[in-house]
Amino acid sequence: MNAPERNNVELNDLTNTTGEWLRGNGPQADIVMSTRIRLARNLAEFPFISRASDQDRADIEKLLRDRVLRIQEASGELLYVNVSDLDRLDRQFLVERQLISREHAEAQGARGVVIDSGERISLMINEEDHLRIQCMHSGLDVQGAWEQIDRIDDLISEQVNYAFHPRLGYLTACPTNVGTGVRVSVLMHLPALVLTRQLDKVFRSLQKISLAVRGLYGEGSQAMGDFYQISNQQTLGRSEKELVDQVTDVVPALIHYEREARDFLIKESQQTLHDQVSRAYGILRTAQTISSEETMHLLSKVRMGINLGLIADLPMLTLNELFIRTQPAHLQKISGVELNTADRNIERARFLRRYLNREEDGNGGKN
């Protein structure tokens, strides 16, 4: 059986694509990068992961892999990646693409992920729950993402016996997810609210209506590059539609605040802002060594500059691609060698110079 080799080949293909969540072409894509919904599901006849033996995990993985691959999904051909067979770099690569979680990457034992070629859906097997179904759509598309994930969930539930309690709903390993098991999450780029120091105020009002704010890579992660995920906390006592509507209703207000803050910055301090954006762009095009954090920070400024018309020669898609291609695992996979931190920073700077100066000269990618 040569499944792992096949996985690696197909994983390497992904380095050339952007992935749905960074495509930046959905509704309100200048501020909302992507919409993601996940469902936590468990099989009734197995213990939860923390209590599962190696044999249980292997049985769960085999059963779910078989059943999930039976479903027909419109958004592309399904690919199974055996995560336990992957090396550390490939696992990190999938984390950076948001196809698996950090916990799934670092876990032990039989586990895998089913993804579609468009990278819109990912189904993690043996994460914290037996099955984590995830749908990602570009821009603000909560309704579209919900319709897709609801359909996938229905198809799978015809094939397996989900653990379900008449009063408590879908049973999950952690009581924070019990009930619907749904997390609706919108990834927003809010640089102007950060610059005008209004973010805390906004987040406080979100917390009052029990919405959570997280960094780019979920729980506990830093808010890199002014990206924030807004998501529901409550999963029990409200229907999926109510939870979807709650997020759908609040995001336009946040978009409005961010636009107001951007207008304010343009009106009150255009020169300072233009200077900051141009300097950020300048560093990215000329630096000789640069960390991932600094890159994210500067790319965020440039992204806002493009949206405000302060930078005209850089397409948004190119910029969005850089957010992912400059991350550690992507950089190493693209350059084809494993690098330590110092060498990565040099390689990242070289990559950025080549990429950004090419866009400007239009000379076809050679430096």
Place this chain on the structure above:
Amino acid sequence: MSAPGRICLRAAMKCQKCERPATFHITELEGGKHTELHLCEEHARQYLTQGEGEPGAAPTIAGALAQQLAVGQTAEELARLDQRSCPVCGITFYEFRNQGRLGCPHDYVAFEKELEPLIANIHGETTHKGKKPKRGAGGTQQRTELIRMRREMKESIQQENYERAKELRDEIKRVEEAKE
């Protein structure tokens, strides 16, 4: 915005902030680093509830357990509770508190009374509203029997009681086939 990772009860140690015995041992997991804190009930409560005013802080099991303490459960009551275990998967309430994850679907039934205030605390509600699975929505209870039998079979093998293990294996097979 750090979330307390795990809390557990141990004995005979002094609180790091006062002279009382430390009954709470908290392990913070941040960026792959472990930091241990040993606190008395009062200081543990203070520590675990300090992050609650922060914007956007997500609910945590540890936070909800601390809330439960705050509404009147003493460490002694919790210690008694900790010894209860699930007849299906064998997890104790102590182990659940320690790792923040339940052991099997039946825990929601076995620990119903203990989990109820916790769930109410996290979600503000205790009754599901929303979709139901296409098949087997009511059959979870019967299916958890498979979890118990597999565990018993494993234990029988460990105890070299192969007769019982064989009986269980046949029984599991029968249930699995009936289910398909």
